[in-house]
Amino acid sequence: MSLAGKVAVVYGTRPEIIKLAPVITQLVDDAFVVDSGQHYDHELSGQYRAVFGIGEPDVRLDGVGGKSRAEQISRMLVGLTRVFEEQRPGIVLVQGDTNTVSAAAQAANYLGIPVGHVEAGLRSYDRAMPEEINRLVAGALSDVHFAPTRRSAVNLINEGVDRERVMVTGNTVVEATHRAIRQSARPVASWFPNGSIPPAFAVATIHRPENTDSAPALARVLRGLQGLAMPVLFFVHPRTRAAIERFGLQRETNGLIMHPSPGSADFLQVLSAATVVVSDSGGVQEESTVLKVPVAVVRKSTERPEAVDAGWATLVRPGTDIATAVARLLRSDRPDPSVPTPYGDGAASLRIAAVARLIAEGREPAVALRLASDHAGQEAPSDAVMDSGSATR
DSSP: OOEEEEEEEEEOSHHHHHHHHHHHHHHGGGEEEEEOOTTOOHHHHHHHHHHTTOOOOSEEOOSOTTSOHHHHHHHHHHHHHHHHHHHOEEEEEEETTSHHHHHHHHHHHHTTOOEEEETTTOOOOOTTSHHHHHHHHHHHHOSEEEESSHHHHHHHHHTTOOGGGEEEOOOTHHHHHHHHHTTOOSOGGGGSTTSSOOSSOEEEEOOOHHHHSSHHHHHHHHHHHHTSSSOEEEEEOHHHHHHHHHHTOGGGGTTOEEEEOOOHHHHHHHHHHOSEEEEOOHHHHHHHHHTTOOEEEOSSOOSOHHHHHHTSEEEOOTTSOHHHHHHHHHHSOOOOTTSOOTTOSSOHHHHHHHHHHHHHTTOOHHHHHHHHHHHHTOOOHHHHHHTTOOOOO
8 A cells, every 4th residue: 555645644652642733633634643652551642632633543553662762662663664664655754852753763764755853953962861862863864854943953954954954843832732721621720639729839740760760869859849939739750659659758749739640731721820830841841931831940951942041941950959940930030921932833733734745745855845935935944044043052
C-alpha cells in the first residue's frame, strides 16, 4: 500500500499528542497517524485525544512502553521502519525531543522519506539530557525544520542547517493550550480542601531525573515548595511519588496539597488561575507563558529561553533557594499581559500542514517552504531568520 501524497504524523507521548493534534486537525484526511507506544496508556491517551479532537491512530506499535531508552529506540526503529516500508508516506512529521522523535526520524531517513521536525532548533547545550541528544539526532536527519521561534531558527543555522529549509512557524502549544482550556469542566475551587480559591496559590509539577533521582535533590525541591508564602497545589508525577516513598521524604510534603497528575484541560484551567508556577517541565514552561502566569523553572538549563527573556520565567538552578527565587520573581516587573507570547500567533499548525502537504505531493523542501511562505504573505524563511539576531544560551 502506498501513502504517496499523505503525511505520516508520529507521536508516542502525551505532550506529543497535545502539540501535534492541531497539525493533525489541519491535515484532516491527508494525515496517517502512528502511535509509537512510548508512553501508551489507553485510558489517558484516549482522554487526551478526545480533548484535542483527534481519533484513534491508524497504527499503534506494541511492546515499547516501559523499556529502557536503548530498547525503546531500537524497537521503535524496527517497528516504524516496517510501517513506513509498507505504507510509504510522502513525508514523516515528528515533534519535539522524545525517543519517538529519534526513532521515527531515523526510520524515515534510512528509507529516503523526507522528515519534518516540529519544534525544531531548541537547544539546552547540555548533552547529559537525553532530550538534547534526541533533538540533535532529529536536527541532523530532518529535511525541513519547523522552528517555533526565531532564536530556535538561528540555533539551527549556526549548526550548518540550510536556511532555506528552516521556517519560523510559532509553537503549536499556543493553539493546543487555548483549545484545551475550553474543555475543562472541573471548578478550580474543587482542588482545595475547603472548596474555595485562596487569594494567592502556586501550582507545582516536578518529574525530571535531575530533581527526583537523588534524595538531596528531591528534598531541596519539596522544602522549597513548603517555604512558599502561599498554598501549593502539587500535582505529583508517578515517578516523583515513587521517589518520595523510596527516599522516605513524606515529612517534606507536609502542608502541600497533593493530587495525581490531572488531564490536560483541568490542569490548564487551574494553571490559568495560579499566582505562580514551579515546574521542571518544558511544556508547562510554555503553557504558563502562553497563559501569562510567571513560572520558576527548577532545572540546570532550559532549551526555552524565550520565556525567561520575555520576563515570564526564571531559571532556578541547583543550589538556589526555590522559595527565595519565587519571591523574587513575584516582586519583579513582568511584561504587560497584552504583549504577545513569544511562541507565536496561534497559526503554527496551519503553516506546518501547508508545507507538509506540498512535500508529500513531491515538492522539494526548500521549494515547499518558499511556496507556503509566499501563499501566506509572510517573509521568506531566510529573511525571517536573518532578522532574528544571534542565538544565546
